[in-house]
Amino acid sequence: MKGNVATGVGVHALLIPLVVWVWLLGTQPPIARGPGERTVLALMLLPAVAATLVAIDRRMLVWAPAAIELSAVAALPPVRPLFALALAAAAIVLAGWGWALARGPVPRWVSAMVLLLTVVAAGPWSLTTTLAGLSASCVFALHGTGPNGPTAIAETARKPWSWALLAWAWTANVVLVGAYWKVLAHPPTNLVAWPPERWLASLPAPAAALVLFGGSIDVERSRRAPTTAARVPQWALITAAVVVGCTAVLAISTQWQRNHDPGLTDQGAYVTYAEILRDSPGQVVGDRNRMPIYPYLVSFAIRGSDAAHHLEVAKAVGVAIAVAGSALFAAWLARRIGWTGAVAGWASFVLTVAMFKASFAQADVLSFLLLLVSAVACWRILQHPSAMRGATAGAALGLSHLTKANASIMLAALLGVGVLAALLPRTWTGLTKHDRRAMPFALMAAVFLFLAVVAPYLVNSQRQFDDPLFNANSTYYFWYDSWPEAVRGYEAHEHPKPGAPEPEPVPRGLRYFDRHSASDVVDRLTSGLSTAYRESVHSYGFVNLLALVVISAAVATTIGHHRPARRSLVPLAFGVVTTTAYLGLAGWWMQIVHGERFILPMYLPVLAWSLIQIDRGGRGSWVVHRGRSVQVSTALFAGILAVALLQAPALLYLAFHISGGQ
Incomplete structure (x- = not known):
């Protein structure tokens, strides 16, 4: 169990800095500017350095998610102090949970609560949601499936219904995050303004939940309940x-x-x-x-x-x-x-x-x-x-x-x-x-x-x-190219001013294609x-x-x-x-x-x-x-x-x- 956790976190710690580096350097203009850019990139190296300490002490790896979170906070200025505090708290909670997981078994419900807390604390504010979700889901998946974690994950992924449920859960998460994002964001925005990393940020939580419970869930086809039916009260x-x-x-x-x-x-x-x-x-x-x-x-x-x-x-x-x-x-x-x-x-x-x-x-x-x-x-x-x-x-x-x-x-x-x-x-x-x-x-x-x-x-x-x-709409408004033009055309035909010249015919029906x-x-x-x-x-x-x-x-x-x-x-x-x-x-x-x-x-x-x-x-x-x-x-x-x-x-x-x- 400990070996799987350490290996999973180690691989994760090596991949995430690479992804964030590419994202930082590919952003035009770069998000991290000026003298602080080198400091930011140096902070991004901390998880990779921690990964090299596997031979010394595998428990060191549980701090990799914390380093990722803190470095991401520094990499995305300007960050509101309240958000930065929430991200730091999420990083600390995540690191402490990983440390406890490396020391021994942790109840599944505790892991679920930590995952929820991490994603909610990070919120839909920045790329850090993606980092928090991926960090949590990696360790969460290994924890939920036990010593044979990779095998159980592979078996779950081979079931067609698991991908269907994942698509549903991802959509549900996007709907909820989108609703609250419109309320909490300043200035207000919605899904249409989301950058790609925020869409990706909505995936880890349902993916981790599916992996956690996928090993104990199956789908059967039958006219009657294959086991005791759980009816909705x-x-x-x-x-x-x-x-x-x-x-x-x-x-x-x-x-x-x-x-x-x-x-x-x-x-x-x-x-x-x-x-x-x-x-x-x-x-x-x-x-x-x-x-x-x-x-x-x-x-x-x-x-x-x-x-x-x-x-x-x-x-x-x-x-x-x-x-x-x-x-x-x-x-x-x-x-x-x-x-x-x-x-x-x-x-x-x-x-x-x-x-x-x-x-x-x-x-x-x-x-x-x-x-x-x-x-x-x-x-x-x-x-x-x-x-x-x-x-x-x-x-x-x-x-x-x-x-x-x-x-x-x-x-x-x-x-x-x-x-x-x-x-x-x-x-x-x-x-x-x-x-x-x-x-x-x-x-x-x-x-x-x-x-x-x-x-x-x-x-x-x-x-x-x-x-x-x-009908005023189908006779006039529908055939014009703008609202002011439609109003002028309607008024000219239905309420002509005394002495005004004969208005132009409404471009209705086939006449519309004479001009368009x-x-x-x-x-x-x-x-x-x-x-x-x-x-x-x-x-x-x-x-x-x-x-x-x-x-x-x-x-x-x-x-x-x-x-x-x-x-x-x-x-x-x-x-x-x-x-x-x-x-x-x-x-x-x-x-x-x-x-x-x-x-x-x-x-x-x-x-x-x-x-x-x-x-x-x-x-x-x-x-x-x-x-x-x-x-x-x-x-x-x-x-x-x-x-x-x-x-x-x-x-x-x-x-x-x-x-x-x-």
């Missing part, structure tokens, strides 16, 4: 639900108290729309920049003429929609994948999107929920087409379109994928002959119900604007998607958590060797086409106006699909540890819920200090 689910609910209520109420500006995120425009609908029933008026469903609901609740009170009422309607919608979302998930997955999905929605969006007088949350209903209805058509399911999908899409004018993209994707599925052979789609015959009737029913739902709005648009499809080449379109989409990525990552954590859920679906599929049935390939193609279309639309809009709201429409559909895939992929596989087993899907759901709850305090902090909505 009911009280744990109830507690998790209460925690999630209370956290969401706290966040929403906090935002509610701070949000009193009607000009923030178009709240005043929605309230004004609701007042017009209340005072002129049956007459949907306005510039067609906002759709009528949400203002129509608000119009039933507002009384009197106090605009400030109307804003509070509109926000209360938004909170009620979010609470009711998230509860229905959880109930639907519980029916499909069980309560563990339902609570995980509920937390993933409530603690990211809902608590930031719900308390604003906006139609966003209602639109997201209706798009989820529409997506599920479309999936059902493509799996088992029927006229009734087509009618349901059409009605849902119509309501979605009347909430936010973006559901027509999903309808177009449904028609395209549905027609293609009806024409392709069964060997490609898995659809029976009866299904292929029923597909056209289902699609026609969807189109008919969609038109029936939106018909009153189209008729009113024809009466008001001489164009049933008139194909490369201009590609550049606009590329630039917009890049902006969308930055906006999303700098936002309030929904992309990070969604990435964890998607990776969890891939992990469950990998561990369970789950191959999707051919019948599910058509809905999958629909999801890919729809998501790609919405991303393209977001990239196009980002050239005009920024905001993560353009990315969010597909958040709930992707989240729901990923959760269902976790259940399908991990349902028949079991994680076995010391005679007890738990389903892979349950373990992943519990992990997602834990990450959502652990990052909640950081997101609550953001909820106190950002406006949200945009």
